[in-house]
Amino acid sequence: VMASSKGDNSEFFSRVHGILMYKDFVKYWDDVETFQARSDDIVIITYPKSGTTWLSEIVDVVFKDGDVEKCKRDAIFNRIPFLECRKEEMMNGVKQLKEMASPRILKTHLPAQLLPASFWEKNCKMIYLCRNAKDVAVSFYYFFQMVAGHPNPGTFPEFVEKFMDGEVPYGSWYEHAKSWWELRKNPRLLFLFYEDMKEDIRREVIKVIQFLGREPSKELVDKIVQHTSFQEMKNNPSTNYTILPDEIMNQKISPFMRKGIIGDWKNHFTEALNKKFDMHYEQQMKGSTLKLRTEI
Ligand SMILES: *[C@@H]1O[C@H](CO)[C@@H](O)[C@H](O)[C@H]1NC(C)=O
Secondary structure (H helix, E strand, O other): HHHHHHOOOOEEEEEEEEEEHHHHHHHHHHHOOOOOOOOOOOOEEOOOOOOHHHHHHHHHHHOOOHHHHHHHHOOHHHHHHEEOOOEEEOOEHHHHHHHOOOOEEEEEOHHHHHOHHHHHHHOEEEEEEEEHHHHHHHHHHHHHHHEEOOOOOOOHHHHHHHHOOOOOOOOOOOHHHHHHHOOOOOOOOEEEEEEHHHHHHHHHHHHHHHHHOOOOOOOOOOOOHHHHHHHHHHEEEEEEOOOOOOOEEOOOOOOOOOOOOOOOHHHHOHHHHHHHHHHHHHHHOOOHHHOOOOOO
């Protein structure tokens, strides 16, 4: 019983350049590192559980000029492949992308130093979406429970310890967020906050449209805001991951589109845990100008 959270995770995870990662992904990491970007690729980057699917759907609607029916034609993970995702021949983000016509939109959770060099060489446009660490930790905890390939996360406080130590896939949230924040002045990178999107989705959607070089007409913005609301995305079979079997993603344990709110951490952190987390957070983020809101 002790083994559940303390124990060894080597059955599920190994390391790539020091970062904890899904073992199945690491096995073919050469394919990721040598990935050939195209100059018109759009790269969507997040730490896990930070609104990736939400932003992905927004970008896809922009590319489809507001035609949401075109977006419904296929599951999100086929329209916007997950670069480093690999499970033998069953899932292969690199292969999906190779076979895809341009312009491609792709998703990755990689910290800046692990992004394949080709994306920098080709000067691709990238959008990083950042969400406050407390809500990410809560969401990741549920994700561990519902998605195959994760060890038992133990109790929430036990999981939070691992999160603080960066002993979760993709490593330290703190290092991840800081690595991309340092690049925010690069004109090819748009840095967004989940909390800003919850606060004023129109404002943030307009930023995305303009970054992609399109005209933010009222009609397009209206359509995106309507189509990518939490309720729409939760009820949309092409975005709610419903087509994955329970063995891979068991939405009876917890739905993929769970709450999509800011501040659910308050329902999970005890006062003591919160204090500990805040102290550690301050140490980790010392010297960084990156500021996240944990409530709005
Ligand atoms: C996904 O959407 C479909 C269609 O609206 C719905 O039947 C299904 O229950 C949804 N799945 C989840 C897990 O919410």
